[in-house]
Amino acid sequence: MFEFTLQHIDATTGARVGSLATPHGVVETPAFMPVGTQGTVKGLTIEQLRATGAQMVLGNTYHLALRPGADVVEALGGLHRFSGWDGPILTDSGGFQIFSLAANAKITEEKAVFRSHIDGRLFELSPERAIRIQEQLGSDIAMVLDHVVALPAEAEAVRDAMERSVRWAARCKAAARRGNQAQFAIVQGGLDEGQRVWCAEQLAALDFPGYAIGGLSVGETPAEMYRVLDFTTPAMPKEKPRYLMGVGRPIDIVEAIARGVDMFDCVMPTRNGRNALAFTNAGPVRLRNAKYEREERPLEADCPCPACKHSLAFLRHLFMAGEMTGPILVSIHNLTFYQRVVRAARDAIRRGRYAEFLADRRAIWSANGVESAENGTEDAAGGDMLDETTAQ
Amino acid sequence: MFEFTLQHIDATTGARVGSLATPHGVVETPAFMPVGTQGTVKGLTIEQLRATGAQMVLGNTYHLALRPGADVVEALGGLHRFSGWDGPILTDSGGFQIFSLAANAKITEEKAVFRSHIDGRLFELSPERAIRIQEQLGSDIAMVLDHVVALPAEAEAVRDAMERSVRWAARCKAAARRGNQAQFAIVQGGLDEGQRVWCAEQLAALDFPGYAIGGLSVGETPAEMYRVLDFTTPAMPKEKPRYLMGVGRPIDIVEAIARGVDMFDCVMPTRNGRNALAFTNAGPVRLRNAKYEREERPLEADCPCPACKHSLAFLRHLFMAGEMTGPILVSIHNLTFYQRVVRAARDAIRRGRYAEFLADRRAIWSANGVESAENGTEDAAGGDMLDETTAQ
Numbered sequence: 001m002f003e004f005t006l007q008h009i010d011a012t013t014g015a016r017v018g019s020l021a022t023p024h025g026v027v028e029t030p031a032f033m034p035v036g037t038q039g040t041v042k043g044l045t046i047e048q049l050r051a052t053g054a055q056m057v058l059g060n061t062y063h064l065a066l067r068p069g070a071d072v073v074e075a076l077g078g079l080h081r082f083s084g085w086d087g088p089i090l091t092d093s094g095g096f097q098i099f100s101l102a103a104n105a106k107i108t109e110e111k112a113v114f115r116s117h118i119d120g121r122l123f124e125l126s127p128e129r130a131i132r133i134q135e136q137l138g139s140d141i142a143m144v145l146d147h148v149v150a151l152p153a154e155a156e157a158v159r160d161a162m163e164r165s166v167r168w169a170a171r172c173k174a175a176a177r178r179g180n181q182a183q184f185a186i187v188q189g190g191l192d193e194g195q196r197v198w199c200a201e202q203l204a205a206l207d208f209p210g211y212a213i214g215g216l217s218v219g220e221t222p223a224e225m226y227r228v229l230d231f232t233t234p235a236m237p238k239e240k241p242r243y244l245m246g247v248g249r250p251i252d253i254v255e256a257i258a259r260g261v262d263m264f265d266c267v268m269p270t271r272n273g274r275n276a277l278a279f280t281n282a283g284p285v286r287l288r289n290a291k292y293e294r295e296e297r298p299l300e301a302d303c304p305c306p307a308c309k310h311s312l313a314f315l316r317h318l319f320m321a322g323e324m325t326g327p328i329l330v331s332i333h334n335l336t337f338y339q340r341v342v343r344a345a346r347d348a349i350r351r352g353r354y355a356e357f358l359a360d361r362r363a364i365w366s367a368n369g370v371e372s373a374e375n376g377t378e379d380a381a382g383g384d385m386l387d388e389t390t391a392q
Numbered sequence: 393m394f395e396f397t398l399q400h401i402d403a404t405t406g407a408r409v410g411s412l413a414t415p416h417g418v419v420e421t422p423a424f425m426p427v428g429t430q431g432t433v434k435g436l437t438i439e440q441l442r443a444t445g446a447q448m449v450l451g452n453t454y455h456l457a458l459r460p461g462a463d464v465v466e467a468l469g470g471l472h473r474f475s476g477w478d479g480p481i482l483t484d485s486g487g488f489q490i491f492s493l494a495a496n497a498k499i500t501e502e503k504a505v506f507r508s509h510i511d512g513r514l515f516e517l518s519p520e521r522a523i524r525i526q527e528q529l530g531s532d533i534a535m536v537l538d539h540v541v542a543l544p545a546e547a548e549a550v551r552d553a554m555e556r557s558v559r560w561a562a563r564c565k566a567a568a569r570r571g572n573q574a575q576f577a578i579v580q581g582g583l584d585e586g587q588r589v590w591c592a593e594q595l596a597a598l599d600f601p602g603y604a605i606g607g608l609s610v611g612e613t614p615a616e617m618y619r620v621l622d623f624t625t626p627a628m629p630k631e632k633p634r635y636l637m638g639v640g641r642p643i644d645i646v647e648a649i650a651r652g653v654d655m656f657d658c659v660m661p662t663r664n665g666r667n668a669l670a671f672t673n674a675g676p677v678r679l680r681n682a683k684y685e686r687e688e689r690p691l692e693a694d695c696p697c698p699a700c701k702h703s704l705a706f707l708r709h710l711f712m713a714g715e716m717t718g719p720i721l722v723s724i725h726n727l728t729f730y731q732r733v734v735r736a737a738r739d740a741i742r743r744g745r746y747a748e749f750l751a752d753r754r755a756i757w758s759a760n761g762v763e764s765a766e767n768g769t770e771d772a773a774g775g776d777m778l779d780e781t782t783a784q
Contacts, residue, residue: 040710040717045698045724048437068685068709075686076705084702293460294467306437310476313468317460318432324716325432332437382713 002182002209004029004241008350014233014260015354017346020210020241022088022140023180024080025055029241029262030345032253032338033058033090035270037378038067039083041335042270043328046084052305052332053339056088056140058265061133062097063382066116066123070136078138090265091139092377093130093172095186095214096246099148100379107147109164117380127171135178143212143245144172146186151219158190165214166202173206184210184243191224193231200235211236212243213261217252217375226255233260246377250279250341251365257345258358264342266376269334274327276319278307279337283368285312287330292316299333303340307333394532394574394601396421396633400742406625406652407746409738412602412633414480414532415572416472417447421633421654422737424645424730425450425482427662429770430459431475433727434662435720438476444697444724445731448480448532450657452770453525454489458508458515462528470530482657483531484769485522485564487578487606488638491540492771499539501556509772519563527570535604535637536564538578543611550582557606558594565598576602576635583616585623592627603628604635605653609644609767618647625652638769642671642733643757649737650750656734658768661726666719668711670699671729675760677704679722684708691725695732699725 003021010016020027034041034049037060041049049057059079064070076082079089098105098112105114111126127145134142145168147161169185176183185203189195203211213232216225229244236242243263244256253264269279276287280300295312307315307329318326348357395413402408412419426433426441429452433441441449451471456462468474471481490497490504497506503518519537526534537560539553561577568575577595581587595603605624608617621636628634635655636648645656661671668679672692687704699707699721710718740749 038709038713038715039706040715043716043720045440045717045721046701047698063713067713068705072686072705072709076688076703082703082706082709084706294464296468306439309438311468311474313460313464314431314474314476317430317464317474321430321455321459323430323432324435324719325437327716328435328720329437 001180004210004239006239010349010354011352012355013258013358015257015345015349016260016262017349018241018262020262022056022182024086024088024140027055027088028346030253030257030342031056031263032342033263033265034335035060035265035267035378036083036085037382038063039073039079042274043324043331044335048332049085049335052335053343054087054335056090057085059083059089059091059137059139060094060097060378060382061091061130061137062094062125062380063378064137065094065133066118070133074136074138078136080138088141089139090141090184091134091137091143092245093134093143093145094125095143095146095148096375096377097380098125099150099218100381102150109167112145117382127168128175131172131175131183135181139181141182141184141210144169144183144185146188146214148188148215148218149190151190151215153190155190155192158192159195162188162190162195162199166199169203169208170206173208182209184208184212184241186212186214186245187232187236188215190215191220191228196228196232197235200232204237208240210241210243212245214245216244217247222252222255225252226259229256229259229261246375248376249365249370250338251361251369253338253341254345254358254361258354267378268370268376269338270331271376272370273331273334276326276330277370278315278330279334281364283364284370287312287316287326288319289316300337303333303336305333305336393572396602396631398631402741402746403744404747405650405750407649407737407741408652408654409741410633410654412654414448414574416478416480416532419447419480420738422645422649422734423448423655424734425655425657426727427452427657427659427770428475428477429659430455431465431471434666435716435723436727440724441477441727442479444727445735446479446727448482449477451475451481451483451529451531452486452489453483453522453529454486454517454772455770456529457486457525458510462525466528466530470528472530480533481531482533483526483529483535484637485526485535485537486517487535487538487540488767488769489772490517491542491610492773494542501559519560520567523564523567523575527573531573533574533576533602536561536575536577538580538606540580540607540610541582543582543607545582547582547584550584551587554580554582554587554591558591561595561600562598565600574601576600576604576633578604578606578637579624579628580607582607583612583620588620588624589627592624596629600632602633602635604637606637608636609639614644614647617644618651621648621651621653638767640768641757641762642730643753643761645730645733646737646750646753650746659770660762660768661730662723663768664762665723665726668718668722669762670707670722671726673756675756676762679704679708679718680711681708692729695725695728697725697728
């Protein structure tokens, strides 16, 4: 029911093109998954989400377990039926949200105990509970519960969390009760090559159907992140999908693809879209800028999204006037843009020209990029409706 | 270029079915116009707006003149091109927004002077300026500037405003410079039969291509409003379209259609939609209600809108979780519902069964209605993105 097929590996980079079959359909890789934290990608209908080109969506275990509750989602037929998204769904485990709650979470070998960001209610998440909830949600891919630490951190703290993550991965695997849900394990180990490689090997021995790289974009520089990928992906099973969690900017995605990563998720397209920052092939566009007041051109003339049927002047007006149509349209544009990036990457890999594609993207995006390595996983706060947090 | 064709008048009520040809297409009447205050119907893309069945959209002169400015809209090719809506557009004159600014507006025979609700800037609106701005916006139908008073009011104040509205209508007509924009005059006169009839006759003598009824839903009861329609529409030219401004609830619309009204606009579908109140044939549904927590049924099984592809439980969850997808979906549903109401009314009139249709709607909606005669014209505040003002 799960099958990852590697179709082509680039000769000069580590970039790979492949396909991942799931019970709800096939995903072409490299793939970008929009984040549907609470059962919806913020501001988009299912039709609009599908039209962006998205093939697989991410849901957040922590958020859905708090609201409406895993039992409610299960009673309503699972997350596919509840949300209306009938394609593949991956759910995270809640590990990153525990991390983002930081001071309010207590982690022992048995479990994490923390207070809900909504009402302060005590909430427990063990590896077994994280899997149980994801089985209630009915996602196609469940993530194991991991222990994430902020960087920089003491070597001992990083090692302790990494080793716990390996033990928790084994417990998650043992807790699986469903045949139609695949579990992905998560490689931790901070910025340390020895720890990352050891962790990857330990998890490989447990034979999961897929592997993620966690604990990145949590305080380190982009260069450090790329360096970690340089030594981590080669230690991961070649024939299994590799998923870089919560990353990132367009440049991060094409850099990670060059290092053999197959899957991504990030809130940047929607979070930035709500705050008037649009991604384009020529670099980011800050739509509140007065220079667009009478600009007739669209964001990108060759983009098929509904935002690009409008002038920059109109999009700017929507933000200046506080119209929610602005956040909606630019979220759609950004999600469409991210899908266009991974599609272009797949095409470049198939044509054996990924190195040129990457060089071209570096030349433009490194000069005109959004400067951030902020992790683009939805944190416990879950993203306000009108979040003013930009990742600029 | 403008032609109103009466196709059928109901034998037992005053209900009429017809069509209004404009430079941007034909509108079937009775028609409901969604309100696109600032160049967008709140929360909807153009594709979604079209899919609701809307044929004509209303834009607000006051709001667009303040932001982005009539000169900006004109420079960008007019409101059709600016907003992306290529169907018919009607613009109001700003009269109602002056009324809503109340204490901050000074009205003389020459003009209204008031301060912008955005930045306190002084703004002047004369009949000539109201027409000039609407010509810059390039709407298909422009409304004359009128003087609206809150009800109840002294008879003398109502008469003074009504008489000024007639003089201003004549000045608007004289100010017209474009051949491809029709002006509709506005009948005022409060709740007084003599004043309403006199006003309608004075305006009829000026031979406008269409006539509106203004100054209703401004404090009077629904019964008073229906009574005013009872004696006002017969005094208006039979062969011209009749437009009831800023009204209203579904029951108000079907009652007004019975009294010979052809066109409506109202912010109720979107304002209520943003606040979790959905309109249905069975009456309003308040989506935050705990009884919907696990309700699998949709709002309306026979509704083609994207909200009705979801369960009530999911829609409730979106509002409880603060997801903007909730306001979006229910705005779309409500706008679709209003279009379904006027379509059903047109069908009933054509089949000679409007009296039965009205009796049926009265039986259900009067028992389960939204209790309000609040005017559904966008006021000067323009409706917040997350307006908590419900018209319940």
